[in-house]
Amino acid sequence: MSDQTEVFNLEKIYNHHDVEERWGSAHWEELGSFHAESSRVLETGKEPYTVLxxxxxxxGSLTLGHVLNHTLQDIFIRYSRMTGKEALWLPGTDHAGIATQTVVERKLKKEGITRHDLGRKEFLGHVWQWREEYGDLILRQLRRLGISCDWRRNLFTMDEGASKAVINAFITLYRDGLIYRGTRIINWCPVSQTALSDEEVIMKSRKDSLVYIQYALVSHPGRFITIATVRAETILADVAIAVNPADPRYTDLVGELAIVPVAGRYIPIIADDYVDIEFGTGALKITPAHDANDYEVAKRHNLPILSVxxxxGKMTDEFGYGGMDRFVAREKILKDLEELGNLVRVEEYEHNVGYSERADVVVEPYLSEQWFVKMKPLAEEALQVVNDGEIRFHPPHWINTYRHWMGNIRDWCISRQLWWGHRIPAWYDSEGKVWVAASYEEACHLAGTDKLVQDDDVLDTWFSSWLWPLTTLGWTEKQSDNDDLRAFYPTDTLVTGPDIIFFWVARMVMAGLYFKGAVPFRNVYFTSIIRDMKGRKLSKSLGNSPDPIKVMDTYGTDALRFTIIYIAPLGQDVLFGEEKCELGRNFATKIWNASRLVFMQREKYFRDHEEFAAVYLNFDPSSVTADLAGQWLLAGYHGMLERYHTAFTQFRVNDIVKNLYDFFWRDYCDWYLEALKVRLSGELTREDAQQTVCLAVYVLEGTLKALHPVMPFITDEIWHQVLQRSAEESIALSPMPLSDSALAGIDLRGFSLIQKVVTEIRSLRSLFGVPHGSRAEVLLRPTNEGDRLLLQTNLALVAALAQCNPQLMDGGERPPHAAGSVVEGNELFVLLEGLISFDKECERLQKEIANVSSYVLSLQKKLSNGxxxxxxxxxxxxxxREKLREAGETLEKLKSNLAVLSD
Structure with a gap:
């Protein structure tokens, strides 16, 4: 590394593999670049900035969703670190109860073993062994992405401290009356044999049969009431038929009894507003053990509950279907209903059905005894802090989704029938009485007996995740305060997907307020959804989700990071194709080549690093007065910085990247570096040349710093070549440049006029097909003495940038065969004689005029057609009409060009 810093310039070809290996996470971690200390906040008053x-x-393994999410976090944290804050990024992984248990059980199944063969203790040993061997893959991949966490603080949700926090939180909520055990309808996975959270249920479009079944009326022989259902197998558990009280078709039937087909059971017809008059027949079978909404209807009407x-996932009824798979039973009962004469008709019906995320089977609504958290008491204050602006959402429209969830909140089922996870700290005595405690010994003390059996269930993974802002800072409830909590809580910015506003964001707000008395974060940035170029969500099943590691190997990590932010406006979906990373790779190459060009100029005017450092470290950019392009660059650079810092305060990260890209590629490379060559080729003193080079390096270094949060590898590499910096230094710890309003306000009109003249000459050359290698003669007729002096002084610059031989003219007639234009009142003429074939160009223009004229005529006829x-x-x-307008303008330009050549 030390040899590398002796080089006065960069390698000729940019090799992202070498650069990323040299300035990767291992190097930054070794330096301690990303360590944050509470003492620097509490003892010196340094402003903290914390990201979770x-x-x-x-x-898990790295996906493009991770790339977007973690790159955004890294941008926020690196920027805050460079603007002087004590920036802490808290990393960690989730034990992912059902996902991890499924992976390990699948592995054991290949060996012919089940978890029940092993027993709970030995099985958990296998899970921990798997976790040690494979569980940190995603963290290694995130390091490859270059993210700047304080890795010393890496937390696993099953670590001792986090586990204590989970258990203590459960006990506190239970003793406060907010956790209870009860029987409710929950999502059930028949394969994994556990309750599922809504987040673990994936909605998929599915085609089923919507069947119409008639139920005979007890008191009206020969009369029926017909219902429509997709779950014919559950009619065996029907306890009522519900109709809307406002539906005139059934007013006279409310209170009557109907006969359940096959089962032969009498059930009442009831009236309830829940029934949708427009769906099916407007009559709804009520099966409370197999539908959450039916369960609520049954409670309102005091109906019995039956389960089949x-x-x-197999039938448990006594009508001949017992032991059948639920879907097999569905087909069988349809045949039986047809034979009995109860099947009216069958329609194909496409609807969304919940599937278990891990087992990929249809989830069964299941009536089960589980542990629940009462959510309404927690939700009220959590909603209030968002409404009051204590927590801000970016983009703000997600507040409406948050309000909807919080206003319609239901109790949270927190128990899971798994072995991997935080076991519920509840013990039962011989009478079935529950004793909640932190340990078996404490439970025995409370119960007055040691004949206790612990609950088999574990807690929902989200029960540990909702404590994340607290546990990452060392909170365990009993350890409710420490230096880290005092320094870094509340955290500042949470970056997450909008799909878990309720499952995670809202619950963290509730936990923070309940256990710590303060919001857990101040801002929530909701990421975009990444889709493929056809607009489909990325998924392994569709095969449209690129492997980020391969993308980084091909294009470079900086290129991937830059591209995915460039194409991700706040609040909009992202259409991603791997080939889009060409944008980031080309930009990285542009940065590299531009830096090489500047360093080459440095080699010409400075003997070595020492001489350059002596001049550069004393360089005052405000002293640049004689260099028109330099003044223009300074104004643009500080204007860019002003927009850059403003965009950060407004969470417009996409604008930050585009602002940097436009400034560096267009202003710095396309205009200033070309102007730099012209200036240095003129008659300058050695001191003026050195000052000119210093200006180019000054703006380059400042732009590298502004780019660093987005492209950390290439910027650290080039920054080390600006001055002779050691490997123990890093751009990540250097101060972020600030905008100077005085420099940003420099009058730009002078260089702006030169730009417009050059751009117009280039446009005319292109319009008339002047070959690229030909130097055109150009005549300039200024409109006033001020512009004459400006143009005269900068003729060499115009000549170099527009590839022409410019001259000033005083008056006289317009030169023949010249393409002319006017820029801010100043006339310019590109002499075409000898540069193009007039006959061929006239012939081409005449053909094009004929084609466009025909097109205009067809549009006119179409629009005049009644x-x-x-x-x-x-x-x-x-x-x-817009097409006609544009075609008309094109036609006028073509005729004007033909007139020039025919003059």
Missing amino acids: MPPPNVT VGKD GFADHAPADVIAKE
């Missing part, structure tokens, strides 16, 4: 890593599943589907004009939609007509 949404803990990826321990079973077991935990394994049939089209009277019946076509307004937007279609507007588009056709």
